[in-house]
Amino acid sequence: MKKIAILYKNQSPILDAIKYYLSDHEVECLTTPSGMDKFDLVVNLGVGYSGEAIACHHSLLPAFDSKEPVKDAILAGVKLTGITIYYTKSKKIVAQYPVFINNETHYDDLKQELTYIEQALFPLVIQKILKNEAFEARTLLSSGCANSCGGKGVNSNKCIGGCSGCSH
Numbered sequence: 001m002k003k004i005a006i007l008y009k010n011q012s013p014i015l016d017a018i019k020y021y022l023s024d025h026e027v028e029c030l031t032t033p034s035g036m037d038k039f040d041l042v043v044n045l046g047v048g049y050s051g052e053a054i055a056c057h058h059s060l061l062p063a064f065d066s067k068e069p070v071k072d073a074i075l076a077g078v079k080l081t082g083i084t085i086y087y088t089k090s091k092k093i094v095a096q097y098p099v100f101i102n103n104e105t106h107y108d109d110l111k112q113e114l115t116y117i118e119q120a121l122f123p124l125v126i127q128k129i130l131k132n133e134a135f136e137a138r139t140l141l142s143s144g145c146a147n148s149c150g151g152k153g154v155n156s157n158k159c160i161g162g163c164s165g166c167s168h
Helices: 013-021 069-076 107-131 138-142
Strands: 003-008 026-030 041-045 054-057 080-087 093-100
Touching: 003 013, 013 026, 013 041, 013 107, 041 107, 054 107, 069 080, 069 107, 080 107, 093 107
Parallel strands: 003 026, 003 041, 041 054
Antiparallel strands: 054 080, 080 093
16 A cells, blocks of 8 residues: 655644545655655645645646736736646646636636636646556546536636545
């Protein structure tokens, strides 16, 4: 059984979704990056850690590789952004999922949509990495994950992907 560390700053629906989908693995949730060498995979949810970990960024990297990628995308007037899941040290991209920005898109709405997609996509990609399987974006559409909110999908105002304790 593979050992996974989840580095996190705050409790969140994304953390809940990852824990839910990795319930059959040995998972430790940590707020500080010490002893990471004993884990097979480190998932970084925003903790400063210089070692190799898998993380999610709210843009289609390499575009808007900054601390405020959503703000940067809105200010640049781009019509496409998305989610990138990647290895932090090697910068190897594992998966990307696009999100279109129309002229009426508000910053808060875009940020919320990207968070919903991260909550659905990130656990699925982590599962594929642990199984050493290829990931395809259509997996998100065919899994129970996108339909777990009564078929509302990622644009609803409800949780996605088996999260618990969510504020929605």
